[in-house]
Amino acid sequence: MPPDSASFQAWVDDLPKSHGWLQLSPERAYAHAEDGYDAQYGVFAPEEEEGQGLCALLATHGVDTRGPALEIGCGTGRLTYGLARHYPGPDFLITDPSPTFLRLTQKLFESAGPYPARQQFAVLNADDLGLLPPDMFSLIAMRSTLHHILKVEEFIAACARTLRPGGALLMGAEPCESGYILMAAVAQSIAPTLEAAGVELRPEWRKLLKVFTDTVKFYCRRDIDKTTAEDKHLFRVEELGELGAEHGLRLRFFPNATFADYAPPLLPEFENFSVFFLNYLQYCMLFDLEFLKLIRRHMKAQLKYLDDCYRSHVGPVLTGVFLLKKVNGNILT
Ligand SMILES: C[S@@+](CC[C@H](N)C(=O)[O-])C[C@H]1O[C@@H](n2cnc3c(N)ncnc32)[C@H](O)[C@@H]1O
Incomplete structure (x- = not known):
């Protein structure tokens, strides 16, 4: 030995x-x-x-x-x-x-x-x-x-x-803090954007949005006792x-x-902000497919803006x- x-x-x-x-x-x-x-x-x-x-x-x-x-x-x-x-x-x-x-x-x-x-x-x-x-x-x-x-x-x-x-x-x-805050900020604009496009938001969809944005805020804050929370920090x-x-x-x-x-095969999993964001909503926050389809369609411009900023380098973090x-x-x- x-x-x-x-x-x-x-x-x-x-x-x-x-x-x-x-x-x-x-x-x-x-x-x-x-x-x-x-x-x-x-x-x-x-x-x-x-x-x-x-x-x-x-x-x-x-x-x-x-x-x-x-x-x-x-x-x-x-x-x-x-x-x-x-x-x-x-x-x-x-x-x-x-x-x-x-x-x-x-x-x-x-x-x-x-x-x-x-x-x-x-x-x-x-x-x-x-x-x-x-x-x-x-x-x-x-x-x-x-x-x-x-x-x-x-x-x-x-x-x-x-x-x-x-x-x-x-x-x-x-x-990482900056990227998660960005996801929550984009999520904050989902309800007004969908409403402006004439979509009627179901109460359960509003709840999903609130849970997500409240969760990110909780992770970000450093002035509260997180002893009993399972997920804690950014x-x-x-x-x-x-x-x-x-x-x-x-x-x-x-x-x-x-x-x-x-x-192997040495392929990066990360594609861009949109893919990470939509996957996060689906798999971590359990957004349903119908809601995700509406988000994808009506938030296209906002998501494209962020993806375009990082065409040649990795980000946001x-x-x-x-x-x-x-x-x-x-x-x-
Ligand atoms: C999100 S899961 C990740 C599990 C696994 N590493 C993976 O990648 O799928 C977090 C893990 O951390 C463990 N964990 C939570 N608090 C912990 C602590 N204080 N010390 C050590 N592990 C902890 C949980 O039991 C759980 O297995």
Whole structure:
């Protein structure tokens, strides 16, 4: 066993176990039914692209992968399976606060390997990251999880502490403030535009619009207690860059990219604002197809304006991949 794996295994051996999992935190169910999440966003057949693309980024950016990997908030395993197939290090600790999610992810591994890294599953809440040993992990990977974590500053500091020098924290599918506010601002003009065109808005459509715009406002605000909310934040790239730098992590940000973009066939998923916006309304906010058809027809000019601004470069920034690499020396100077 390589020495890095031996110290990881010694740490794991000392951890409490309960219900078949390593127990780093108390179990906590997801705010919405996990099976419902699975039906909406889940992985029905094991998909490799997200984890494979993440591992390609590790190679391109010279991340040292000789130590264990940790995934936080695995959910239904969308990132997990490909990571298990492609992470070249010796160990892979797969975690979530919800045992139901851990079970759903574990099911993906019923299919044949190979899985180069040995897998372990643990109940872990990101608020407890301070419990992890310093300089232990070469990779901390997350997809669509940072915006669920209450104290982002403390979390980034704890990641920096438990990462080995040369290792990295990679986060994908996080919502970025400017793009989300733009989506909500466009949504604010849907009702007046449709009414001006003679469309009679159903009460349930008005409700969908209000829920969407109120939700974005809630995510954006920083003056309210979000302890009990499941989804919490929107991010500014420069703030995460500064926060990382304070803790010895150097940021590379890939606007509107997904991890899967870096896996074969290397085609970017992001097309333009309109496609992202309409997909978001359909799949995340559950707008019905009839309403979406009216939005597409009557908001054409507004959506085209935004798409035309970004014919030759990627934007507006709605999401992206954050790669924060632990480097030696001061990166603030
Ligand atoms: C939107 S889901 C994303 C799941 C999965 N990573 C994916 O990409 O489909 C958010 C995940 O974060 C987990 N989560 C929520 N709060 C968390 C916390 N404080 N610490 C760790 N994970 C958390 C949830 O249980 C859930 O699995």
